[in-house]
Amino acid sequence: MAAQYDQIGNKVADWDVLPVRSEYIEGHTFFKALGPIEGWNVLDLACGDGLYTRQFKTRGAARVVGVDISEEMIRGARTHEEAQPLGIDYHVSDVADMPPLGSFDVVTAIYLLHYASSPEHLLRMCRNIHAHVKPGGHFVTYAFNPEFSAKGPNSTRYGITMLEYPEAPREGQAISAVLHTKSPFTIHFSHWSRDTYERVLREAGFRTLTWMRPECSPEGISRFGREFWQDYIDNPHAVALRCER
Numbered sequence: 594m595a596a597q598y599d600q601i602g603n604k605v606a607d608w609d610v611l612p613v614r615s616e617y618i619e620g621h622t623f624f625k626a627l628g629p630i631e632g633w634n635v636l637d638l639a640c641g642d643g644l645y646t647r648q649f650k651t652r653g654a655a656r657v658v659g660v661d662i663s664e665e666m667i668r669g670a671r672t673h674e675e676a677q678p679l680g681i682d683y684h685v686s687d688v689a690d691m692p693p694l695g696s697f698d699v700v701t702a703i704y705l706l707h708y709a710s711s712p713e714h715l716l717r718m719c720r721n722i723h724a725h726v727k728p729g730g731h732f733v734t735y736a737f738n739p740e741f742s743a744k745g746p747n748s749t750r751y752g753i754t755m756l757e758y759p760e761a762p763r764e765g766q767a768i769s770a771v772l773h774t775k776s777p778f779t780i781h782f783s784h785w786s787r788d789t790y791e792r793v794l795r796e797a798g799f800r801t802l803t804w805m806r807p808e809c810s811p812e813g814i815s816r817f818g819r820e821f822w823q824d825y826i827d828n829p830h831a832v833a834l835r836c837e838r
């Protein structure tokens with residue numbers, strides 16, 4: 594399932610400009626969950642072509658390392674690094690099998706956990722994530738919303754829609770979503786319930802888990818109006834989760 598990003602390649606960059614990806618929702622919500630990172634060491638998992646990885650560096654992080662399972666995505670990230678060096682190191686690895694890369698103040702993962710192919714794979718990922726977080730540090734992630742509702746709004750206007758979403762998805766059920774870019778593409782992942790995420794993260798050693806629903810930034814409201822975002826806010830495709838070690 595993860596190798597799908599080798600095929601998606603630079604189509605992912607088109608996604609970056611869609612409303613929900615922007616600082617209006619996703620970036621705004623994620624950075625609020627993350628908090629200040631000046632001087633911190635950051636490990637960014639499922640970094641893709643480095644959209645957020647670069648932002649951690651420009652927001653003042655000290656050491657930044659990116660990891661992704663897709664060679665194609667890491668090639669894109671390294672191309673950015675060569676064009677505009679920020680001193681970011683990139684590695685190709687499944688997070689579940691990642692070699693030790695050091696000890697980090699914060700580990701981030703924007704769109705990773707729902708790519709786990711089984712609860713056992715999810716647990717190996719979370720154990721490895723925990724092993725890379727310093728005592729007192731945290732893991733902040735953004736993942737597909739386990740409580741997305743088939744009955745709720747699922748509008749194309751935000752750039753992403755769920756495809757044939759089941760009313761009551763089973764654990765591990767395959768889910769697809771369409772990214773409405775210039776040349777739309779479909780991504781595939783697994784449904785894991787909130788209970789499964791919480792159980793596995795606790796088993797991996799994380800203590801306090803705080804879920805955060807997406808919010809729209811003041812810029813997003815002034816650009817499009819509150820009403821534009823309401824359907825998304827009512828039934829967001831993704832949510833943030835902050836885990837203290």
Ligand SMILES: C[S@@+](CC[C@H](N)C(=O)[O-])C[C@H]1O[C@@H](n2cnc3c(N)ncnc32)[C@H](O)[C@@H]1O
Nearest residue numbers: 595598639640641661662663687688703704708
């Ligand atoms: C939607 S992209 C997000 C990329 C980046 N975080 C962003 O927001 O721009 C999801 C990424 O997760 C990566 N991925 C999926 N499963 C993974 C795994 N087990 N280990 C590492 N990366 C994985 C994919 O290759 C892909 O680049």
